[in-house]
Amino acid sequence: MPYLYCDAMKCTGCRICELYCAFIREHALNPKKARLRVERREPAFDKAIACRQCADPPCAKVCPTDAIVRNPKTEIVLVDEKKCIGCGACVEACPFGAIWLHPDRKKAIKCDLCKQCIPRCPTGALWVETSEGSAAKRRLRLVESWRPVMLERIQVPGK
Amino acid sequence: MFKYGGYAGQILDVDLTRGKSVAKPFDENLAREYLGGAGFCSRVLYDEIGPRTRPLGPENVLVITTGPLTGTLFPQASRHVVAAKSPLTDIWGEAHAAGHWGPELKFAGFDAIIVRGRSPKPVYIWVEDGKAELRSARHLWGKDVYETDAALREEVGDGWSAKMLYIGQAGENLVRFAAVMNDLDRASARTGMGTVMGSKRLKAVAVRGSKDIPIADEKKYVKLMDELHAKMLADPFTQGRADYGTPSLVELMNEIGRLPTRNYQTGVFEHAEAIGGKIIRQRYLVKPRADFACLQRCGRYTCVPEGPYAYIGGGPEYETLSCVGSKCSIGNIKSILYAHHLCNRYGMDTCSFGSTIAWAMECYERGILTKKDTGGLDLTWGNHEAMVELVRMIAFREGFGDLLAEGSYRAARKVGKGAEKYVMAIKKQELAGQDGRAQKSMGLGNATAARGADHLYAFPVLDEVGFEKAIKERFSARYLPEIGQKLNPKYKGLMVKECEDFAVVVESVGICKYGTMIPPTFYYRDVLRALNATTGMKLTERELRRIGERIVNLNRMFNVRHGIRRKDDTLPERLLKEPSPDGPPKGHVVELDYMLDDYYRLRGWDLKTGLPTLKKLRSLGLGFTVKHLPGRRRK
Numbered sequence: 001m002p003y004l005y006c007d008a009m010k011c012t013g014c015r016i017c018e019l020y021c022a023f024i025r026e027h028a029l030n031p032k033k034a035r036l037r038v039e040r041r042e043p044a045f046d047k048a049i050a051c052r053q054c055a056d057p058p059c060a061k062v063c064p065t066d067a068i069v070r071n072p073k074t075e076i077v078l079v080d081e082k083k084c085i086g087c088g089a090c091v092e093a094c095p096f097g098a099i100w101l102h103p104d105r106k107k108a109i110k111c112d113l114c115k116q117c118i119p120r121c122p123t124g125a126l127w128v129e130t131s132e133g134s135a136a137k138r139r140l141r142l143v144e145s146w147r148p149v150m151l152e153r154i155q156v157p158g159k
Numbered sequence: 160m161f162k163y164g165g166y167a168g169q170i171l172d173v174d175l176t177r178g179k180s181v182a183k184p185f186d187e188n189l190a191r192e193y194l195g196g197a198g199f200c201s202r203v204l205y206d207e208i209g210p211r212t213r214p215l216g217p218e219n220v221l222v223i224t225t226g227p228l229t230g231t232l233f234p235q236a237s238r239h240v241v242a243a244k245s246p247l248t249d250i251w252g253e254a255h256a257a258g259h260w261g262p263e264l265k266f267a268g269f270d271a272i273i274v275r276g277r278s279p280k281p282v283y284i285w286v287e288d289g290k291a292e293l294r295s296a297r298h299l300w301g302k303d304v305y306e307t308d309a310a311l312r313e314e315v316g317d318g319w320s321a322k323m324l325y326i327g328q329a330g331e332n333l334v335r336f337a338a339v340m341n342d343l344d345r346a347s348a349r350t351g352m353g354t355v356m357g358s359k360r361l362k363a364v365a366v367r368g369s370k371d372i373p374i375a376d377e378k379k380y381v382k383l384m385d386e387l388h389a390k391m392l393a394d395p396f397t398q399g400r401a402d403y404g405t406p407s408l409v410e411l412m413n414e415i416g417r418l419p420t421r422n423y424q425t426g427v428f429e430h431a432e433a434i435g436g437k438i439i440r441q442r443y444l445v446k447p448r449a450d451f452a453c454l455q456r457c458g459r460y461t462c463v464p465e466g467p468y469a470y471i472g473g474g475p476e477y478e479t480l481s482c483v484g485s486k487c488s489i490g491n492i493k494s495i496l497y498a499h500h501l502c503n504r505y506g507m508d509t510c511s512f513g514s515t516i517a518w519a520m521e522c523y524e525r526g527i528l529t530k531k532d533t534g535g536l537d538l539t540w541g542n543h544e545a546m547v548e549l550v551r552m553i554a555f556r557e558g559f560g561d562l563l564a565e566g567s568y569r570a571a572r573k574v575g576k577g578a579e580k581y582v583m584a585i586k587k588q589e590l591a592g593q594d595g596r597a598q599k600s601m602g603l604g605n606a607t608a609a610r611g612a613d614h615l616y617a618f619p620v621l622d623e624v625g626f627e628k629a630i631k632e633r634f635s636a637r638y639l640p641e642i643g644q645k646l647n648p649k650y651k652g653l654m655v656k657e658c659e660d661f662a663v664v665v666e667s668v669g670i671c672k673y674g675t676m677i678p679p680t681f682y683y684r685d686v687l688r689a690l691n692a693t694t695g696m697k698l699t700e701r702e703l704r705r706i707g708e709r710i711v712n713l714n715r716m717f718n719v720r721h722g723i724r725r726k727d728d729t730l731p732e733r734l735l736k737e738p739s740p741d742g743p744p745k746g747h748v749v750e751l752d753y754m755l756d757d758y759y760r761l762r763g764w765d766l767k768t769g770l771p772t773l774k775k776l777r778s779l780g781l782g783f784t785v786k787h788l789p790g791r792r793r794k
Contacts, residue, residue: 012449012456015259016388019232019452020381027377029231030266032369040319042343043471044445044460103369120385122392122454123401 001055001075004036004111004118005129006048013038013046017117017126024116032103035111048126050111051098053077059090059099059108067108081107162187164375165227165693166195167270171291173284175359176217176276180284180291185270191696192780194706195270196226197253198667200242201713203273204251205784210720214246214351215333215358217277223264223324223339223364224271226669230262230372230451232384233689234391234681235671237261237451239341245350247335247511247566248587248611250721251714252355254339254347255615255666257450257458260366263322267368274359283325283363285315288370296362303327303504304340305472311365321367327506329554330357334564336511336589340503344458344473345450348508350588350610375695383692387685391454396678401447404457407436408477408592409485411624415645416742417597419590420485421540422517423583423733426594427741430490434480438492443474455673461496468497468547475499475509478614481592482513487520487546494543498550505554511566512553514589516546518567521581527574534558583731586611586723595730595749596739598623598645602749603655606728607758609714617658618676619651629679633657646743648750652757660707667710709779712771715764716784725769728755 015038018031026033036050053070057077060068067083068090070076079090079099086106090099099110118126161168166185173180193202200222207220221243228236239261245252264272268289281296299307304327315321322342330337330353337353338346347353374380391397399407412418413431420428432438443463449456459474475483475496484495502509516538522528523538530537536545536559552560562570568587571578583590588611595602600619608616621630622645630636630643634653642650658676661683665675668690675681683700691697698706715723729735730749738746759766763775768789776785 009446012447012453012458014449014451014453014456016232016452016454020384023232023374024381028371029374030369030371032266033371043462044448046448120388122388122449123456 001053002113002128002130003052004048004050004113005127005134006050007125008045008047010123010125011038011046011048012123012125013040014122017048017121020120021117025114026102030103033109035109036098036117049096049098051077052096053113058093058095062089062093064089076113077110078112079108079110081105084108160373161185163190163227163694163696164373165231165690166190167265167268167370167372169269169289171269171272171286173272173274173291173293174276175274175278175282175293175361178278178282178293180293182269182289182291190227192706193710194226194664194667196224196229196238196240196667196669197242197255197663198706198710199224199271200240200253201710201717204242204244205713205717208244212244214244214249214252214355217275217359219244219355219358221274221352221355221359221361222271223274225261225265226667227694228689229669230265231374231693232380232388232452233670233693234387235450235453235455235674236669237453238666238669238671239264239347240666241339241347241352243352243355245352245588245610246333246354246358247351250586250611250718250723251609252350252352253610254349254352256339256341256345256347257453257671258322258342258345259451260322260324260341260345261669262451263366263368265368265372266370267366268370272364274361277358278360281360281362283311283361283365286364286366286368288368299362300331301328304506305343305504307363308343311363315365315367317367321365323363323365325363325506326353326356326361327504327554329505329507330354331362332554332556332564333357334507334553334556335566335569336508336515338506338508340506342450344503346503346506346508348510349613351508353506374693376692379692383688387681387689388454390685391674391680394678394680397455400455400457400673403436403440404447404459404474405477406439406459406475406480409435409480410437412477412481412592415597415623416739416744417594417601418485419481419592419594421488422486422521422581423590423594423731424521425741426597426739426744428485428488431485433490434484434492434495439474443492443496445471453671457673463493463496466493468493470497470500472500473503478591479509479513482510482517482589483546484513486513486517486592488540489543489546490541491543494547498547501547501550505550507550507554510591511589512550514583515563515567515570516549518571518581518583519563522574522578525581527576527578532559532574580732583733584612585730586727588612590731594739594744595734596747597742597744599648599749599754600645600651600654602730602734602751603651603754603758604658606730606751606755607655607659609711609718615672616662617655618662618672619654619658620677621654621679622651626679633679633682646747648754650757651754652761655754656758656761659711660704663710663714664703664707667706705779709781712776712779712781713784715771716776716781716787719770719789720787723769725755725759725767728769
């Protein structure tokens, strides 16, 4: 499942993603209307948090009006604002705290992976990630660390 | 709805004596003539306080304000301004900071807070979405900034989405150079604004908001901001700032002989590398951390993991490294990092703190101060243990610290015995890390600044390492090469005048001097495009330049009412008479009179007195100040 990932070591906590998100999606310069939130904790922890687009989304499960549906093709979880009654059950159900109510409309809003924030992050801390992709990267890193040992044992042309 | 975008449209007016606060509409004309931020302060304080105002009396007025671009997508739009009559200089007082507090104030529905009177008991102000209340701060009084932050967060709930501005113990104890702090490690440091806050028994202002900042030209906005962001990131300076922050200036300033050492005895420090940008990055940097909408991320987050100087938190800027380090001949970097952290916790200006200690160390070297005066402290150059000890002693006014808490100017007058000669201050405020002998524009800029010794009022840096392209763009090629030569006084009057006018515009719209002054990425044109798209004011560049000039002249008139004349626009004797002994500026002093003539002429001020002329004031729409020109009858 693809989702918006933020590297906490690259994130500086500038909140430019929040502002762009709110302005592009809600036509308002207001971080509280953004579909992702930058959290800052001491010491030195900054990270943007957005929906993980879960395969079995708890927000959808608890929604009494079935307003939240996962599109199996795009693998993106969407809120139908016409059906949303603003009860906040999804907000309480999300283990990542990645869905909340729009402060004026009182409808649930969340990241739908429009990707507008990604090229605008000044440090390149945001990208689309999948759990599978993340695991593959980790496996490769592990194998890479064995390279010197491997090189001792095999013939490489030009060496 | 307010006529212009970018503004919240409301001001919070707080009377601490009566314990009441009221929301007032922002004056449209004031917005058009002074924008906000520094400009807003200049007009409000000119109207409300004057020569009879005691800086620490309840009649002083403290203004905390944002600009129309604060909290928007303009690169580095994170700034707020704090202003009042200064208890350190007894004239115009003003300080600025970045962080997340200013933007949050606007999201909470206010452009500015005006604080009057004095509360009978310690209080803090809680602002949330257009509403404000005064709450008891008895349990916070006596706590440092970090402790206050944690306690307030418990109280207002919802974790970190609330933003805080506060004073530490230095402000409570009326140390004359106490800072107003925000977001833990950000400081509105200079001219004792934290002292004024302490005198009002105002411990903190906590804000949280969920309101929009309206944008006038929504259609063009994203495209314009994308363009400005790309321009900022493309500047080669940005990566250097992100990697090293301002500490790398230590090495650069040392190279050009401009790193004040041993209270300005020289501009070359033998241990510069030990306290510079490289070593901080290699050994103590945790990560760069940005303030709101900041692309440059010069903020350092640092850590000394163990030993007597262990801490984790915001790191020092160049000014701190030079004032607490080289000025005191201290090459022990851990002690400087730790002293900086303590100054942040107690809420104290590191520039005045370090400079005052440097003054005391020189007096100690010359036998003017002895162990008898210092209570046994050994103030030999480079004694970092004594320096660190003095942070607490000054913040709590313990023993010898009580004298230094008055700042070097007042302390020297008390000590006598020729101690005044070694005070490196202008208009009673200590110089930051700048030696005008090695960069003449900096010498002039410090002499003319409205808030006393101040490198930031003009922030003339284009001649520092030769920004020829920017000089051509901003001043015209015909002043080259002289204007770009840092040791040449020629055309520095022009440079300082133009830089002052632009710098007050920068501080009035709520953006940072990084990205505007250095690197010189955005000038009037870009700021104007953003300002018009945000506010819909449809200002012309000419009008924007005039606003800058208006604010500088109004600040000048504020000071003129307090007796400031040409004689006060001067530098410490050392910079005027003692030639710089080492490095590239060897043999140089500051040719101040030559540059001042140049500057006054361009300003349209009287050469002999330094008073703005009637004609100049009227042409800027400052007719209401004419009655305060000396020799004029009062209405």
